[in-house]
Amino acid sequence: MRRFLLTAGLIVLVCGVAGAAVANEYFPQSVASGDPTPNSVVLWTRAVGPDGGIPTRVDLAVATDPGMANVVTGRAIDVDMEYDGVVKVKVDGLMPYNDYYYQFSFGGNASPIGRTRTAPEPGSDQPVRFAIVYCQDYIGRYYNAYLKMLLDHDEDIDFVVHLGDYIYETTGDPQFQDPDSERAIEFDDLEGAIQLGNDENPNYAAASLDNYRQLFRTYHTDEMLQQVHERWPMLVIWDDHEYSNDAWGATATYTNGRQDEYDVERKQNSERAFFEFVPIDAGLNEDGLLDIGADDLYPNSLIYRDLIYGSNLHLVLTDLRTFRPDHLIPEDAFPGLIPVEEPTLAAMIGEAWPAVRGNFDPYVDMGLFGKGLPIFRQTLSMIAANLYMMEDPALDFFTAVRLGEEAMAGNVSATFINILYAEAGLAPPFSPETMAVLPRGISYLIMGKTAVYSSSGSRTQVIMDTLDLFAAARYLETDGAAQEAYGSMQNAWLQGTLLSSPATWKVLGNSFMMTPMVIDFTNPLIAAMLPPEFPDFLRTKLVINAEDFNGLPQKRQEVLGLLELVDNAVVISGDIHATFVTDHQNGTYEITPPAISSSTNAEIALRVILSDPILGQIPGIEEIMANYGLLLQVSSLGPGVSPSNILYQNTWSHGFAIMDVTPDAFTILIEEIPSDEVGTSYYDDPEALDELFTPIMFTIRDGAIAPGP
Numbered sequence: 015m016r017r018f019l020l021t022a023g024l025i026v027l028v029c030g031v032a033g034a035a036v037a038n039e040y041f042p043q044s045v046a047s048g049d050p051t052p053n054s055v056v057l058w059t060r061a062v063g064p065d066g067g068i069p070t071r072v073d074l075a076v077a078t079d080p081g082m083a084n085v086v087t088g089r090a091i092d093v094d095m096e097y098d099g100v101v102k103v104k105v106d107g108l109m110p111y112n113d114y115y116y117q118f119s120f121g122g123n124a125s126p127i128g129r130t131r132t133a134p135e136p137g138s139d140q141p142v143r144f145a146i147v148y149c150q151d152y153i154g155r156y157y158n159a160y161l162k163m164l165l166d167h168d169e170d171i172d173f174v175v176h177l178g179d180y181i182y183e184t185t186g187d188p189q190f191q192d193p194d195s196e197r198a199i200e201f202d203d204l205e206g207a208i209q210l211g212n213d214e215n216p217n218y219a220a221a222s223l224d225n226y227r228q229l230f231r232t233y234h235t236d237e238m239l240q241q242v243h244e245r246w247p248m249l250v251i252w253d254d255h256e257y258s259n260d261a262w263g264a265t266a267t268y269t270n271g272r273q274d275e276y277d278v279e280r281k282q283n284s285e286r287a288f289f290e291f292v293p294i295d296a297g298l299n300e301d302g303l304l305d306i307g308a309d310d311l312y313p314n315s316l317i318y319r320d321l322i323y324g325s326n327l328h329l330v331l332t333d334l335r336t337f338r339p340d341h342l343i344p345e346d347a348f349p350g351l352i353p354v355e356e357p358t359l360a361a362m363i364g365e366a367w368p369a370v371r372g373n374f375d376p377y378v379d380m381g382l383f384g385k386g387l388p389i390f391r392q393t394l395s396m397i398a399a400n401l402y403m404m405e406d407p408a409l410d411f412f413t414a415v416r417l418g419e420e421a422m423a424g425n426v427s428a429t430f431i432n433i434l435y436a437e438a439g440l441a442p443p444f445s446p447e448t449m450a451v452l453p454r455g456i457s458y459l460i461m462g463k464t465a466v467y468s469s470s471g472s473r474t475q476v477i478m479d480t481l482d483l484f485a486a487a488r489y490l491e492t493d494g495a496a497q498e499a500y501g502s503m504q505n506a507w508l509q510g511t512l513l514s515s516p517a518t519w520k521v522l523g524n525s526f527m528m529t530p531m532v533i534d535f536t537n538p539l540i541a542a543m544l545p546p547e548f549p550d551f552l553r554t555k556l557v558i559n560a561e562d563f564n565g566l567p568q569k570r571q572e573v574l575g576l577l578e579l580v581d582n583a584v585v586i587s588g589d590i591h592a593t594f595v596t597d598h599q600n601g602t603y604e605i606t607p608p609a610i611s612s613s614t615n616a617e618i619a620l621r622v623i624l625s626d627p628i629l630g631q632i633p634g635i636e637e638i639m640a641n642y643g644l645l646l647q648v649s650s651l652g653p654g655v656s657p658s659n660i661l662y663q664n665t666w667s668h669g670f671a672i673m674d675v676t677p678d679a680f681t682i683l684i685e686e687i688p689s690d691e692v693g694t695s696y697y698d699d700p701e702a703l704d705e706l707f708t709p710i711m712f713t714i715r716d717g718a719i720a721p722g723p
């Protein structure tokens with residue numbers, strides 16, 4: 015009987031843990047399997063010889079019984095010395111929907127025995143159950159969520175989907191990692207890493223192949239992660255942290271545009287380690303063995319793929335990092351710049367333009383204006399140069415002057431010029447009367463960008479209404495390319511795959527969300543909570559995370575339009591470190607479970623808002639932010655944010671989700687544990703852990719979603 019064992023979980027758990035295989039010195043990362051098809055699966059281990067070197071040959075046996083008596087296939091594998099002892103092999107000729115047990119060995123040393131399961135044949139109406147996990151930061155954090163999954167679901171899930179942030183590339187980011195904990199990592203190849211922070215308080219990010227390998231090796235020493243891999247095949251896609259925080263393509267964003275962070279070699283190092291250590295069907299040659307070449311690596315990386323799992327489930331997994339364009343508002347966008355001028359804006363808005371014109375930013379054409387008043391332009395360029403130097407102490411004077419001159423060319427916001435003058439202690443040059451007759455457009459400033467190098471106003475805290483218009487203009491201008499998060503090739507594949515799928519349930523696995531992440535401070539329920547000191551310019555709709563589809567609003571509409579054409583479409587997503595169950599009001603539901611261990615979304619939002627020079631000073635802001643998840647939910651339910659409604663949210667938890675897929679229902683179980691437990695290991699106390707979890711259930715049936723089974 016396939017049923018959630020909510021109460022009987024403990025019994026299953028105790029058996030599971032007692033019978034667990036144990037990694038040993040010859041196979042310190044244990045074993046793993048992944049990417050099952052009806053007749054194949056990828057098997058994985060890492061072998062270390064008695065002398066610490068890499069053994070030249072490893073044997074693999076695959077059996078149908080846990081005692082490895084009935085061996086059905088096997089092979090002797092010549093270990094390629096290039097891959098850090100990793101042995102990854104695709105085994106085929108297997109039977110559909112069968113459990114297999116596998117073991118690697120060399121020189122009389124055997125690995126733990128892993129269990130895996132092949133997929134059912136496409137025509138099979140086999141019900142499916144799978145887990146969704148993501149974001150497993152290791153530094154100072156324990157994988158208690160995996161222990162709960164092992165306890166309750168040992169026998170009853172078919173596979174695990176990992177939606178990214180399998181590793182974090184940093185080892186001591188002071189914003190969310192505790193490098194003093196016993197779960198610390200210090201790079202062996204510190205020279206090869208990137209130093210972040212400052213010289214007095216440095217922290218490091220992986221850059222060399224050795225750095226990325228070390229992260230995977232270390233994460234894989236966690237006994238819960240090992241047991242997860244020993245029990246179930248996993249399908250993994252990457253998000254940003256497998257390479258670099260908030261990355262797009264090969265470009266990292268640590269310096270918010272102060273430096274050019276495009277680094278193909280670093281991106282390729284990260285991918286190489288990923289293909290080595292993750293049991294993905296990639297980086298393998300025709301013989302099914304590891305062989306990672308240039309054609310596997312950026313810009314040719316190919317991890318998007320689909321899995322037809324019987325007639326009930328078609329799982330479509332995407333890559334939202336490798337081919338995505340830059341964030342629409344670059345981190346180094348000059349706040350005073352006008353990317354959308356009045357004629358374009360007036361044409362987009364149409365008849366309503368005269369009525370809303372006053373909401374936009376008056377601007378001056380420095381080319382025209384500066385000609386008559388060269389001194390004015392020179393003064394402004396110097397003020398802007400000064401701004402650049404203040405925000406980037408490493409800038410030399412001449413570069414700063416050049417940047418200042420470039421910033422004060424073309425159309426520039428009169429509001430921003432007035433602000434700059436006021437900050438320099440000068441009388442603002444534009445009177446309200448002058449402002450009234452100037453043309454009006456969208457400046458980066460009125461999208462929330464107040465600094466010349468910042469993630470705020472770019473990747474976070476962007477004003478929704480102006481962003482949407484700016485984004486629409488960019489979308490039209492570039493024929494969609496400015497928002498093509500999948501890249502054109504993947505996008506065509508995605509459309510074709512979803513539209514032609516014969517499966518009952520089509521599940522789109524994205525690393526990041528389409529759920530609205532907006533706080534609408536104009537919503538009457540929210541406005542009523544705000545203190546009188548709350549600044550007027552923030553009484554607006556604020557996009558909290560513009561790093562995901564919230565920063566690509568027309569692309570989101572495009573994907574939701576596609577999904578509307580697909581019966582029984584369910585989106586699963588990761589990245590955000592919080593639970594969201596969302597009704598996109600087009601027959602599509604989106605499920606985002608909590609992160610396994612990474613700092614919760616509420617913790618991150620609280621830190622960002624409280625450290626904001628304006629928001630952080632608002633009286634009572636901490637109490638307002640205590641209801642952060644509720645603010646997002648209320649905003650989504652109110653008019654004017656988007657049609658999508660958040661039905662359930664929890665921004666303070668860790669956990670995972672289990673999906674139960676049958677011909678007539680798609681049942682979602684989300685297990686949540688309060689985030690403050692993540693620094694405590696319950697590995698030796700599973701009974702105490704069990705009590706800390708709360709199950710949340712939803713079921714999709716006949717196109718509608720309802721709480722409960």
Ligand SMILES: [Fe+2]
Nearest residue numbers: 149179589612
């Ligand atoms: Fe994450």
